[in-house]
Amino acid sequence: MxxxxxxxxxxxxxxxxxxxxxxxxxxxxxxxxxxxxxxxxxxxxxxxxxxxxxxxxxxxxxxxxxxxxxxxxxxxxxxxxxxxxxxxxxxxxxxxxxxxxxxxxxxxxxxxxxxxxxxxxAINNITPLEIPEFNGMQISNRVGVLCFGDEHFGAEFELYGLHGEVINSYNPEIFIRRMWDLQHQVINIINKENLDEIRIFSMGDFSDGILRVSQLLKLRYGIVEGTVLYAEFICNWLNELSKYVNIKFQMVKGNHTELRLIGQPKGTFTNENMDLVVRAMIKARLVDNPNFELIENPTGMIYDEIFGFNFLGIHGEVKSMERAIKDFSHTYNTKISYLIAGHLHHSKSETIGVNCEVINVPSVIGVDDYSLSLNKTSNAGATMLIIEEDRGKTIEYSIKLN
Incomplete structure (x- = not known):
C-alpha cells in the first residue's frame, strides 16, 4: 500500500x-x-x-x-x-x-x-604575447577608422557557380589568410595617410555560432573552443598591428554569438554572448601593451567621438539604417554623425544630411549559402575611413580580401 x-x-x-x-x-x-x-x-x-x-x-x-x-x-x-x-x-x-x-x-x-x-x-595553453615598445603619439588632425566583422570563424564550405567554378571558399585557414592580408593593406594605408592612431570597430559575429542545427554540419569547432581560438588569434593580430600604429579597439555583440540556451528564441538571453569571452581575453592579453586601448560601452554598442563627430556602431539588425540613425539620436539625446553596421555582408554608404551618414561594411566571410539563396552576393572585405578635423569623413577605402 x-x-x-x-x-x-x-x-x-x-x-x-x-x-x-x-x-x-x-x-x-x-x-x-x-x-x-x-x-x-x-x-x-x-x-x-x-x-x-x-x-x-x-x-x-x-x-x-x-x-x-x-x-x-x-x-x-x-x-x-x-x-x-x-x-x-x-x-x-x-x-x-x-x-x-x-x-x-x-x-x-x-x-x-x-x-x-x-x-x-584553453587559455592555460596559450603562449604569452611579445609586447611591442611604445610608438609615441603625435598630435594629428587625421585619424583612421577600420571597420570589419562577420568573420563567422569556424564555418567551412565551398560555393559553386553555374559553370562549376568556386564562387567562395571558407574555412579557418582562409579566415587567417584574409585577416593577415587585411592587416597588410591597412599598414599600407597607415603609411600612405601618415596616421599615428586608428580606431578599430569590430562589427560582430566573429563566430558562426549555432543558431540552427543545420550549422553543425559546417562548423569545425564547438562554440567555446572556436571562441577561444578566435580570441587568441585576434589578440595576436591586434598586438602585431600595434607595432605600426596606436589602436583604440571596440566591438559590438553579434546575433550569431548570442547563446540561445535551453532552446529559447533569439533575444531571451541578450547578455549571454560569447563576445564577453573575447573581450575578457583581449583585456587580459594586451593589458601591458602601451599602444593599445580596449574601450567598452555599457550599451554593448560602439560609441566614439572623433574631432567632434559622433560615431555609433551596431551589428546591424535594423530594418532601416536611415531610420535607425534618427532613432538612436533621439533615444540617447546625442547627434549621431555616422552610424556604422555589419550583418548584411555587403558595403553601402549613404548620406543622410550634412556630416551625417550611414555605412554598412562588408564581411570577412564573403558570400555564403544563405546570402546566395537570397541572390545577394558581395566580396569579402573591410572598410577603412579617414576622418579629418572640421571635415569629418573625407576618404573611404573599400578593402577587398581574396
Missing part, C-alpha cells in the same frame, strides 16, 4: 506539473524531466517528455482526465473536505515551485561552471 500511495502521489504531482506547463512559462520541460529522474531514477531527455506529453494534453484539453487517482483497491483516496483539498493542493504547488527553482539554479550553475572550465583550460 505504501508503494501504491507513493506512486499515486508521484503521478498526481507529475500531472500537476504538466497542467501548470500549459499556462505557467516558469515551468519548463527540463523541470518535469528532473522531477521524473528524481523519483524514478531514469535518465531521459526533455524532448522525450515533451513529445510523450502531446497525447496526454489532447485528453486534458478534451476534459477526459478529471477523475482523482485511485489506488489498487479501486477506492478513491480521500483528502477530506474541499477546503482541505485546496490547502493540500496549495502546499503541493509551493513544494513543486521550490524544487523547480532549485533545479533551475543547479542547471544554470552547472552550465556556467562547464563553460568556464573549458575556457580556463
Amino acid at each position: 505504501v508503494n501504491t500511495i507513493h506512486n499515486n502521489e508521484f503521478l498526481r504531482e507529475q500531472l500537476d506539473l504538466l497542467k501548470r506547463r500549459q499556462t505557467d512559462e516558469g515551468v519548463e520541460w527540463q523541470d518535469i524531466t528532473d522531477f521524473r529522474s528524481n523519483n524514478l531514477g531514469d535518465s531521459e531527455h526533455r524532448d522525450t517528455i515533451r513529445k510523450g506529453s502531446k497525447l496526454l494534453y489532447e485528453y486534458l484539453d478534451a476534459g477526459w482526465i478529471n477523475e482523482p487517482i485511485k489506488d489498487n483497491s479501486s477506492s478513491t483516496i480521500d483528502f477530506g473536505s474541499p477546503s482541505d483539498k485546496i490547502s493540500i493542493q496549495k502546499e503541493r504547488i509551493k513544494a513543486q515551485t521550490e524544487r523547480l527553482e532549485t533545479n533551475k539554479w543547479i542547471r544554470e550553475l552547472s552550465r556556467d561552471e562547464l563553460v568556464t572550465q573549458h575556457i580556463v583550460e
Whole structure:
C-alpha cells in the first residue's frame, strides 16, 4: 500500500506539473524531466517528455482526465473536505515551485561552471604575447577608422557557380589568410595617410555560432573552443598591428554569438554572448601593451567621438539604417554623425544630411549559402575611413580580401 500511495502521489504531482506547463512559462520541460529522474531514477531527455506529453494534453484539453487517482483497491483516496483539498493542493504547488527553482539554479550553475572550465583550460595553453615598445603619439588632425566583422570563424564550405567554378571558399585557414592580408593593406594605408592612431570597430559575429542545427554540419569547432581560438588569434593580430600604429579597439555583440540556451528564441538571453569571452581575453592579453586601448560601452554598442563627430556602431539588425540613425539620436539625446553596421555582408554608404551618414561594411566571410539563396552576393572585405578635423569623413577605402 505504501508503494501504491507513493506512486499515486508521484503521478498526481507529475500531472500537476504538466497542467501548470500549459499556462505557467516558469515551468519548463527540463523541470518535469528532473522531477521524473528524481523519483524514478531514469535518465531521459526533455524532448522525450515533451513529445510523450502531446497525447496526454489532447485528453486534458478534451476534459477526459478529471477523475482523482485511485489506488489498487479501486477506492478513491480521500483528502477530506474541499477546503482541505485546496490547502493540500496549495502546499503541493509551493513544494513543486521550490524544487523547480532549485533545479533551475543547479542547471544554470552547472552550465556556467562547464563553460568556464573549458575556457580556463584553453587559455592555460596559450603562449604569452611579445609586447611591442611604445610608438609615441603625435598630435594629428587625421585619424583612421577600420571597420570589419562577420568573420563567422569556424564555418567551412565551398560555393559553386553555374559553370562549376568556386564562387567562395571558407574555412579557418582562409579566415587567417584574409585577416593577415587585411592587416597588410591597412599598414599600407597607415603609411600612405601618415596616421599615428586608428580606431578599430569590430562589427560582430566573429563566430558562426549555432543558431540552427543545420550549422553543425559546417562548423569545425564547438562554440567555446572556436571562441577561444578566435580570441587568441585576434589578440595576436591586434598586438602585431600595434607595432605600426596606436589602436583604440571596440566591438559590438553579434546575433550569431548570442547563446540561445535551453532552446529559447533569439533575444531571451541578450547578455549571454560569447563576445564577453573575447573581450575578457583581449583585456587580459594586451593589458601591458602601451599602444593599445580596449574601450567598452555599457550599451554593448560602439560609441566614439572623433574631432567632434559622433560615431555609433551596431551589428546591424535594423530594418532601416536611415531610420535607425534618427532613432538612436533621439533615444540617447546625442547627434549621431555616422552610424556604422555589419550583418548584411555587403558595403553601402549613404548620406543622410550634412556630416551625417550611414555605412554598412562588408564581411570577412564573403558570400555564403544563405546570402546566395537570397541572390545577394558581395566580396569579402573591410572598410577603412579617414576622418579629418572640421571635415569629418573625407576618404573611404573599400578593402577587398581574396
